[in-house]
Amino acid sequence: MMSDNNFKTSIQSCVEIAIREDLGDGDLTASLIPEDKRGEGSIISRVDCILCGTDWVERTFHSLDSSIQLEWHHKDGNRVASGQSICSLAGPARALLTGERTALNFLQTLSAVATKTNHYVRAVAHTKAKILDTRKTMPNLRIALKYAVKTGGGENHRVGLFDGVLIKENHIIAGDGISNAMKSTKHIDERITIQIEVESLPQLREAIDNGATSILLDNFTLQSMRDAVRIAEGKALLEASGGITLDSIVTIAETGVDRISIGALTKDIEAIDLSMRLTFNN
Numbered sequence: 001m002m003s004d005n006n007f008k009t010s011i012q013s014c015v016e017i018a019i020r021e022d023l024g025d026g027d028l029t030a031s032l033i034p035e036d037k038r039g040e041g042s043i044i045s046r047v048d049c050i051l052c053g054t055d056w057v058e059r060t061f062h063s064l065d066s067s068i069q070l071e072w073h074h075k076d077g078n079r080v081a082s083g084q085s086i087c088s089l090a091g092p093a094r095a096l097l098t099g100e101r102t103a104l105n106f107l108q109t110l111s112a113v114a115t116k117t118n119h120y121v122r123a124v125a126h127t128k129a130k131i132l133d134t135r136k137t138m139p140n141l142r143i144a145l146k147y148a149v150k151t152g153g154g155e156n157h158r159v160g161l162f163d164g165v166l167i168k169e170n171h172i173i174a175g176d177g178i179s180n181a182m183k184s185t186k187h188i189d190e191r192i193t194i195q196i197e198v199e200s201l202p203q204l205r206e207a208i209d210n211g212a213t214s215i216l217l218d219n220f221t222l223q224s225m226r227d228a229v230r231i232a233e234g235k236a237l238l239e240a241s242g243g244i245t246l247d248s249i250v251t252i253a254e255t256g257v258d259r260i261s262i263g264a265l266t267k268d269i270e271a272i273d274l275s276m277r278l279t280f281n282n
Helices: 004-023 053-065 093-123 140-153 169-174 178-183 202-207 222-232 249-252
Strands: 038-046 069-072 085-092 130-132 164-166 193-198 214-218 237-241 259-261 274-279
Touching: 004 053, 004 093, 004 140, 038 093, 053 069, 053 085, 053 093, 085 093, 093 130, 093 140, 093 249, 093 274, 169 193, 178 193, 178 202, 193 202, 193 222, 202 214, 202 222, 214 222, 222 237, 222 249, 249 259
Parallel strands: 130 259, 164 193, 193 214, 214 237, 237 259
Antiparallel strands: 038 085, 038 274, 069 085
């Protein structure tokens, strides 16, 4: 997805924005706690989940106080059962209380994405279809959410507009048709994936005739997907997209498409229920 250094920089930037948003000019409530009071406790999951987001949690607490100690009992990608402790932590009470909500926000959101993705991945494990995300992500969380998808066993579509070409309906209209749109890609670096969206079998044939090797099938019926697989066999990778749910994904995967992209992985999620339980010295 990106180099280790860029990934760490992305985490740092993401956490800094989140802390600044929450902390503002200072934590008024935590300031009521004696400065020398210390606390310890644990983060516990109230539901079964796939853990994701430990780096964001560590960065959150260490950005507030580098002396905070965290001991992880599970790592990203592990299955955590309801009631299990995810990590133990100890440090200055003020910093623990200030960082609690931000840290849990990251952990419960990213774990939710990883868990949801894993449900889809497991549902189609008997087929060749790969589960992909989209660019439908919350601002400032693009890299984090795509990391969560991979943690759950899915794969990333392009990270942004800079690392892949996806010619969609409006691009086709603006570019005067599929043929002209495909011709306009000749200057693109050959290492960059070029994909075009089609809405019908005639458009699919036109795209293949104009050299398309990666094609997104937008809101195709199951029968149209089967026909598309037959037409494109050995010529192009096919990706199904559009309104796909856990209830419909198995039959879609069984049509023989290569990839299935699902915006709901990162935009329609229910946060994992976590709690941080702390005790404090007198």
